[in-house]
Amino acid sequence: MNREQKYRLLEQASPEEITALTDLVNECPWRQTFHVQPIMGLLNDPNGFSFYEGEYHLFYQWFPLGTYHGMKYWYHTKSKDLAFWHNEGIAIVPKDPIDSHGAYSGSAIVKDNKLHLIYTGNTRDSKWNRRPYQCLAIMNEEGFINKQNTPLVDHVPEGYTDHFRDPKVWKDDDMYRFVIGAQREDLTGAAVVYESSDFKEWRYQGEIKTNLGHFGYMWECPDYFELEGKGVFIFSPQGLTPEQDRFQNIYQSGYLIGKPLDRKTLELDHGEFEELDRGFDFYAPQTMVDEKGRRIMIAWMGQAEVAYPTDSHGWAHCLTIPRELKIRHGKLIQQPVPELQKLRGRSIVIQDMIENEVRTYEGVRGTTFEMVCEFSAVKAAAVGIVIRASQQEQTIIRYDKTNKKITLNRAESGNLSDGTNNAIRSCRLDSENIKFHLFVDTSSVEVFINDGEEVFTSRIFPQSGSEEIRFFTEEGSAHMTMTKWDLAQAVD
Numbered sequence: 043m044n045r046e047q048k049y050r051l052l053e054q055a056s057p058e059e060i061t062a063l064t065d066l067v068n069e070c071p072w073r074q075t076f077h078v079q080p081i082m083g084l085l086n087d088p089n090g091f092s093f094y095e096g097e098y099h100l101f102y103q104w105f106p107l108g109t110y111h112g113m114k115y116w117y118h119t120k121s122k123d124l125a126f127w128h129n130e131g132i133a134i135v136p137k138d139p140i141d142s143h144g145a146y147s148g149s150a151i152v153k154d155n156k157l158h159l160i161y162t163g164n165t166r167d168s169k170w171n172r173r174p175y176q177c178l179a180i181m182n183e184e185g186f187i188n189k190q191n192t193p194l195v196d197h198v199p200e201g202y203t204d205h206f207r208d209p210k211v212w213k214d215d216d217m218y219r220f221v222i223g224a225q226r227e228d229l230t231g232a233a234v235v236y237e238s239s240d241f242k243e244w245r246y247q248g249e250i251k252t253n254l255g256h257f258g259y260m261w262e263c264p265d266y267f268e269l270e271g272k273g274v275f276i277f278s279p280q281g282l283t284p285e286q287d288r289f290q291n292i293y294q295s296g297y298l299i300g301k302p303l304d305r306k307t308l309e310l311d312h313g314e315f316e317e318l319d320r321g322f323d324f325y326a327p328q329t330m331v332d333e334k335g336r337r338i339m340i341a342w343m344g345q346a347e348v349a350y351p352t353d354s355h356g357w358a359h360c361l362t363i364p365r366e367l368k369i370r371h372g373k374l375i376q377q378p379v380p381e382l383q384k385l386r387g388r389s390i391v392i393q394d395m396i397e398n399e400v401r402t403y404e405g406v407r408g409t410t411f412e413m414v415c416e417f418s419a420v421k422a423a424a425v426g427i428v429i430r431a432s433q434q435e436q437t438i439i440r441y442d443k444t445n446k447k448i449t450l451n452r453a454e455s456g457n458l459s460d461g462t463n464n465a466i467r468s469c470r471l472d473s474e475n476i477k478f479h480l481f482v483d484t485s486s487v488e489v490f491i492n493d494g495e496e497v498f499t500s501r502i503f504p505q506s507g508s509e510e511i512r513f514f515t516e517e518g519s520a521h522m523t524m525t526k527w528d529l530a531q532a533v534d
């Protein structure tokens with residue numbers, strides 16, 4: 043892919059090219075039904091997730107003209123209830139000198155009754171040197187978005203490279219602050235903070251002081267907030283080395299929890315870095331707090347530099363379902379927002395004792411559904427669920443009680459994303475009984491375990507005929523209770 047091709051604006055494409063892309067998308071067997079997805083082209087990070095004028099606004103990184111990372115726009119979608127989403131169209135077109143090579147990731151905050159979108163304007167000079175600007179666009183009550191020509195920050199502070207992006211803004215009592223992802227000149231990742239009392243003059247405050255030392259070569263998409271009296275710092279480090287079950291994907295997303303960030307010294311007293319998700323496809327999460335005071339997170343259900351089977355169908359990636367964050371025993375837990383229950387249609391309930399066998403039930407099948415399945419009185423060595431199954435395909439979620447491990451196995455889930463390390467993800471879990479809460483869409487699965495203690499988020503690309511659901515126990519018995527709901531179409 044040459045540069046001219048990659049950095050094209052939508053208006054540079056012919057109507058025939060766009061029709062051809064749209065046709066490809068429409069023929070794709072893996073379009074989602076309740077996950078936000080691009081009308082064509084590539085989606086990546088969620089941006090500007092906010093609540094404004096009685097609605098949830100969600101933007102995302104979008105390259106319309108292919109499934110590679112090219113000229114990024116902000117695309118806008120909104121929802122009254124976090125369940126049904128409506129496409130609003132393009133929000134930010136990257137065609138000004140301060141964002142000439144992409145309107146990169148950023149966030150939103152309501153100020154003076156207007157939604158302020160702050161983002162990184164990515165630019166390149168004739169020698170292809172990168173220069174990032176931190177930019178502002180303002181959306182009014184009618185949804186009209188006005189880009190401001192003057193950047194909030196027009197240079198990278200000393201000590202950092204031009205990998206300097208993804209401002210996440212919040213308001214303290216008397217100050218606006220944003221945290222931004224950075225790379226130090228010694229090529230290690232960091233996050234730095236800016237502050238402003240008027241949203242015009244932004245002062246560089248310094249780096250968030252963690253005890254992580256050298257921890258990857260770049261931190262993307264940082265997010266800082268307080269929850270239940272604790273300071274929570276989420277970021278997406280690039281360049282971590284895999285350690286047993288951890289850090290298996292190309293890039294990671296995780297968090298530090300500790301005391302609230304010291305606003306003067308920027309010290310963060312924190313525990314271990316924990317991954318947010320254990321699946322294959324989860325990156326660049328962003329949170330917001332809504333009018334009910336809930337901290338809600340959405341992430342990109344994808345990874346950079348990995349090919350996906352939808353690429354040849356003219357589109358790539360989707361966003362995760364919204365999840366509410368809470369803290370339990372010092373750990374961040376994620377629960378699907380209850381509004382998703384609005385999508386529920388026909389339900390079926392089964393209770394059974396399963397002993398060393400694989401069971402299926404009349405009417406329990408499907409390609410898009412929600413399911414809560416609990417195994418109790420577990421005497422078996424392992425219990426689990428098989429979804430999207432047929433004679434050729436299956437996706438297995440298994441709890442190995444003896445070895446205290448949860449595994450998601452997509453080795454036979456159909457068409458796989460490329461890469462060598464793409465079949466199994468695991469994590470440790472020590473639990474008497476086990477509860478699986480699944481959200482399965484045409485080409486994805488999100489598994490919430492024990493009410494959000496662990497989550498596995500993954501794309502899978504089975505054939506539409508693979509719709510069996512099986513329940514099993516190995517070497518012993520367990521009692522199984524499950525409810526499954528069909529889900530309504532919820533996205534444009």
Ligand code: FRU
Pocket residue numbers: 086087103114146147148162207208262263326346
């Ligand atoms: C993360 C990221 C961000 C950047 C955006 C560009 O996936 O690389 O750091 O702003 O994507 O699309």
